[in-house]
Amino acid sequence: PNAFAKNVELEYGRNGERYRFLKWGQSAFNNFRVVPPGTGICHQVNLEYLSRTVWSDTDQSGEMVAYPDTLVGTDSHTTMVNGAAVLGWGVGGIEAEAAMLGQPLSMLIPEVIGFKLTGEMGEGTTGTDLVLKVVEMLRAKGVVGKFVEFYGEGLDHLPLADRATIGNMAPEYGATCGFFPIDGETLRYLTTTGRDEATIALVEAYAKENGFWRDADYAPVYTDTLELDMGTIVPAISGPKRPQDYVALDHAKQAFHKEMEETFKRPIDKQVAVKGEDYTMESGKVVIASITSCTNTSNPYVMIGAGLVARKAHELGLNRKPWVKTSLAPGSQVVSAYLEAADLQKDLDAVGFNLVGYGCTTCIGNSGPLQPEISEAIAEGDLVATAVLSGNRNFEGRISPDVRANYLASPPLVVAYALAGTLDIDLTTEPLGQDKDGNDVFLKDIWPTSREVADLVEQTVTREAFQSKYANVFDGDEKWRGVETTDSLTYDWPSTSTYVQNPPYFEGMGSEPGDISNVEGAKVLAILGDMITTDHISPAGSFTDKTPAGEYLVDRQVAPRDFNSYGSRRGNHEVMMRGTFANIRIKNEMLDGVEGGFSKGPAGTTMSMFDAAMAYKAQGTPLVIFGGEQYGAGSSRDWAAKGTALLGIKAVIAESFERIHRSNLVxxxxxxxxxxxxxxxxxxGLTGEETVSIHGLDGDLQPLSEVPCTITMGDGTVKEISLKCRIDTAIEKEYVENGGVLHYVLRHLAAA
Known part of the structure; x- marks a missing residue:
């Protein structure tokens, strides 16, 4: 019950240096504001408060003009705001920093795929069930680097909260963004969330005047289209490793059995005693059930639905299973306001879903440790423990080091799986547990009707609640107001800090750009498979004292309990370099059956990726990475590119790239x-013993040109192949010539 207060205390204790840096930036730069810690997730705050759909400002001549609201954000789920007809997408921090310094974003003009929605959702289904089906369909279609626009009469029955959920998961279906047009539902949402009347009137007038308004005649021309009847949607989950691995709920048990047999190759019925407890652990048991992430906590329908499931379960005497770690982490304080108004928070508390904070938690790996005895039992039995979460990502090694199978689900289903305590169950036909009288309780007994949910949403999700919670959003609490900082125009980098360090990117930088050079005599640091995510490349979660990053911190007298996470230490390149390619589930095909961030050094011995890279760097040997399809999928994590560069890697050669990571590498x-x-x-037949040279890069290299590559195999034989250089535009070529986009921007600022 006191988790939120304790976590806030911990956050300020651990992250004080980062908070001082941010607060200093707010005073040092114009037009830069910080939403304080403990307020919410940026995407949800953006949707509920900051965005306007149509913006107005004075132009160069001083005349007031209106124009469509757009943005880029340093997280791939920036796309959430497309649900409110704001065109936005995620970029790496590198590009965002350049944009903040006045550099325009360059991109190839994308194709636009039309996704027609018809019909309406059936009883017992949620917006989460819909988005998981959309993710599956669009991944199969192939929309990487493309825009998707949703249209059709089905939008008449799709609340903006559901639209935002679909927009949010654009990175999961691979699109640059998933856009929804302006219509009456847009205006209704802007009104409910407390936008002023003048803004709402401007949105309507601007959209109708400029042909942006969705009515019966709305019919844009798309590159290609696909269609979904929302009446066919059924309750579903996705997992165990990818968001597109859609499983209808009534097939979930048999699908899990198949994964155990084919993917994990382990028996499902092995039991291991848990020390000090009267239960055993076995594969399939749910050890984490979390209502988390902006993806779903921004949606009052699924949050109220989860509260009602908890209420009905509590009334019947059901509770979470004792081995399940439960948590509730909404994306904004408004969620708590309407859960309290509906009197549902006490029911969620009763079944274990206590408030732990307003921010990214389990979804990004901030799930915290399991009970030690449970963790030990999982390790002892080499079990496949599971997690069920209402987030957007379930990649390997992301959620918890103890959990191998992660499933995405709606918040009401997260509650249901916490009550059942296992994935080895058919929730549609088997009981979740027994009531106070010993009678079986089924999911249908505690599942609310659509009318119950809608009535409570109407009563409790009010304009007044949004206006009250956002009235002083930038002020922060007493702790934030107490963060002391200087009024210096430049930051005083603390030399002993293990959180914030002056980055090395600009050391030795001259006033003139260089040239792009051929890659000569490079060695292979890693050979990686398909769907290598930015989580594989630069994990955000916790790490141990046995890792290079942990050893670095221990050497600086940081106790393992204070390590925090990779994500919290992004301001220190020394930690992040050591965390690059350090995901506990990454598999380097140079090493047989070895998981974790390992490679071979110059002498052929197995060592950490970091140590191997530093050994090659000391010899002046450049490095390359080989990958499969969809290299760099997932988060917009710029450290996946920064770390790659700092390890001395000159080229990444893959079958295909996800949009943001390709851009970040450039x-x-x-x-x-x-x-x-x-x-x-x-x-x-690559093994990692090869030497790689890539020519045709010096001189007049044209965007998207093919260049020759010579691969000298370990036995001395030579293979000549052709590679497509994914420097896509002329400006990107200039970025590489400058050593990176920030070098380019700074040289231009200095010249001006």
Missing amino acids: GMGVIPFEFTGGDSRKSL
Whole structure:
């Protein structure tokens, strides 16, 4: 019950240096504001408060003009705001920093895929069930680097909260963004969330005047289209490793059994005693059930639904299973306001879903440790423990080091799985538990009707609640107001800090850009498979004292309990370099059956990726990475590119790239290449013993041109292949010539 207060205390204790840095920035820069800690997740605050759909400001001549609201954000789920007809998408911090310094964003004009929605959702289904089906369909379609616009008469029955959930998961279906047009529902949402009347009137007038308004005649021309009847949607989950791995709820048990047999290759019925407890652990048991992430906590319908499931379960005497770690982490304080108004928070508390904070938690790996005895039992039995969360990501190694199978689900289903305590159950036909009288209780007994949910939403999700919670959003609490900082125009970098360090990117930087050079005699640091995510490349979660990052902190007298997470230490390049390619589930194909961030050093011995890279760097040997399809999927994490560059990697060669990571690599001066002509790491028989040279980069390199690559195999034989250089535009070529986009911007600012 006191988790929120304790976590806030911990946050300020651990992250004080970061908070001082941010607060200093707020006073040192114009037009830069900080939403204080403990307020919410940026995407949800943006949707509920900051965005306007249509913006107005004075132009260069001083005349007031209106224009569509747009943005880029340093997280891939920036796309959430497209649900409110605001065109926005995620970029790496590198690009965002350049944009803040006045650099325009460059991109190839995208194709626009039309996604027609018809019909309406059936009884017992949620917006989460809909978005998981959309993710599956669009991943199969292939929309990387494309815009998706949702249209059709189905939008007449789709609340903006559901639209925002679909917009939020654009990175999961691979699109740059998933956009919804302006219509009456947009205006209703802007009104409910407390926007002023003048803004709402401007949105309507501007949209109708400029042809942006969705009515019966709204019919844009798309590159391609696909269609979904929302009446076919059924309750569902996705997992165990990818958001697109859609499973209808009534097939979840058999699907899990299949995963155990084919993916995890472990028996499902092995039991291990838990010390000091009267239960055992076995594969399939849910050890984490979390209502978390902006994806779903921004949606009052699923949050009220979760509260009603908890209420009905509590009334019947059900509770979470004792091995399940439960948590509730809404994306904004408004959620708590309407849960309290509906008198549902006490019911959520009763079944274990206490408030732990307003921010990114389990979804990004901030799930905290499990009970030690449970963790030990999982390790002892080499079990496949599971997590069920209402987030957007379930990649390997992201959620918890103890959990191998992670499933995405709606908040009401998260509660249901906490009550059941296992994935080895058919929730549609088997009982979750027994009531006070010993009678079986089924999911249908505690599932609310759509009318029950809608009535409570109407009563409790009010304009007044939004206006009250956001009235002083930038002021922060007493702790934030007590953070002391200087009024210096430049930051006084604390030399002993393990959180914030002056980055090395600009050391030795001259006034003139250089040239792009050929890659000569590079060695292979890693050979990686398909769907290598930015979590694999730069994990955000916790780490141990046995890792290079942990050893670095221990050497500086930081106790393991104070390590915090990789994500919290992004201001220190020394930690983040050591965390690059350090995901506990990453598999380097140079090493047989080895998980974790390992490679081979110059002498052929197995060592951490970091140590191997530093050994090659000391010899002056450049490095390359080989990958498969969808390299760099997932988060917009710029450290996946920054770390790559700092390890001395000059080129990443893959079958295909996800949009943001490709752009981030270019932004750090690392060149992405794609195989051509059906070549791949497998067809070439790569082992990691090769030496790689890439020519045709010096001189008049044209965007998207093919260049020759020579691969000298371990036995001395030579293979000549052609690679497609994924420097996509002329300005990107300039970025690489400058050593990165920030070098480019700073040189231009200095010249001005």
